[in-house]
Amino acid sequence: MASKILHIDASALGERSESRRLSSDFIQRWSALNPEDEVIRRDIVDNPLPHMDGFTLGSMMTPTAERTSEQQTAANLAEELIQEFLDADVLVLGVPMYNLGIPSTLKSWIDHISVAGRTFEYTANGPRGLAGDKQVYILSTRGGIYGDNNPLDHQVGYMKTIFGFLGISEIHTIQAEGLNISPENREQSIAAAHAQIQKTLDTAAA
């Protein structure tokens, strides 16, 4: 059966972005293997989302009949993002590290889709994710080298935590690290990440 692939990029560097190149390579290889799949593109840099400020949150919480047209527009966007996320079978995200975390544009997307009663719920035994049946592929780039489980890493560590919170257990990470350390390191790391994409897809297909 054809799957829906949601492809999100968050780097502000446009055509110079390595995470965009990695996520695009992933999508091309995936589509070659699964030509019937539908790819939905959401570029949250070209089309930025509002921050989860008082107006956006208030719009979502106001009953439909009582919303102004501006509030309805904000609520419609929130609903579109949640539904798009819930409908996706596979998420592919290009995620650069910004100041030890993720770009604020991506945080805005997460703030829109993490909604109690829709993508997670509170139970007597604690929160429970409602968006479990998905695969996530994170194409991560960063200037320094952090490795795995580094307490300084609030980028990949956070992405894994939030998707886990939403109920998703199948999360794959492909890293290009140390991109700003030296040109040699950059070249090697990027080449290794592209090779890792193929390995990951081969393993998924096996």
Ligand SMILES: Cc1cc2nc3c(=O)[nH]c(=O)nc-3n(C[C@H](O)[C@H](O)[C@H](O)COP(=O)(O)O)c2cc1C
């Ligand atoms: C605003 C900004 C903040 C950054 N903060 C960090 C950081 O905290 N740690 C790090 O290792 N690299 C940091 N970098 C470097 C980027 O992670 C690196 O250049 C990466 O390649 C960016 O991904 P991109 O090529 O897809 O844009 C930062 C870059 C920018 C533009």
